[in-house]
Amino acid sequence: MGLNVPWGIYGIHGTNNPWSIGRYASHGCIRMRNRDVEELFEWVPIGTEVKIVGKKVRVERKLKLHMTGADVVVMQLKLKELGYLTGRADGIFGISTEVAVKAYQMDRGLAVTGEVDGQMVEQLEL
Numbered sequence: 001m002g003l004n005v006p007w008g009i010y011g012i013h014g015t016n017n018p019w020s021i022g023r024y025a026s027h028g029c030i031r032m033r034n035r036d037v038e039e040l041f042e043w044v045p046i047g048t049e050v051k052i053v054g055k056k057v058r059v060e061r062k063l064k065l066h067m068t069g070a071d072v073v074v075m076q077l078k079l080k081e082l083g084y085l086t087g088r089a090d091g092i093f094g095i096s097t098e099v100a101v102k103a104y105q106m107d108r109g110l111a112v113t114g115e116v117d118g119q120m121v122e123q124l125e126l
Contacts, residue, residue, distance in 0.1 A: 002039060003050055005046045006090040007068030012050075013037055059126040063116035071126075075116055078124045079104060 003010040014034030015021065021031050032040070032051075054121035059071045068091055076097055085100040093111060098114040106111045 001037070001044075002051075006092050007072075012040070059116065059121045062118075063093055065093055065095070065098050065114065072097070074126055075121075075124065078126060 001012045003012065004088075006089065010028040010030070012030045012089075014037040016034075018029075018033060021033065025031065040095065049093075059075055063072055063075055065103045070091060072093050073089050073091040076082050076085055076091070078116045079085040079097070079100045080089055082104070084104045086095060087096045099118075101116055102112050102114045104110075105114075108123060111126065116124075
């Protein structure tokens with residue numbers, strides 16, 4: 001089963017390596033026992049919203065234009081909360097996110113680069 005996110009596709013699927021279930025063994029997919037995923041497929045209608053709950057995503061890299069990922073979503077949500085970003089937090093660092101970052105940087109007396117560096121991450125408490 002595919003989970004569509006703006007920056008890619010993750011899956012909920014079975015595995016022929018049951019020892020890998022419950023471990024960080026992939027780059028985002030959810031592994032289940034084959035019989036369990038077959039049963040889940042029968043229960044869950046297409047289009048059902050899926051919410052992944054787990055440890056907090058941290059921003060550990062410099063974020064800039066054209067980058068994608070969960071860390072970009074975290075940063076975008078914070079900028080929305082502060083009133084700098086009006087669009088969706090979609091995980092894609094596009095032009096509107098860059099504009100929001102620059103506005104934040106200008107207001108806070110930071111170098112206006114449009115990139116989210118360690119200093120800005122610290123200020124935003126990401």
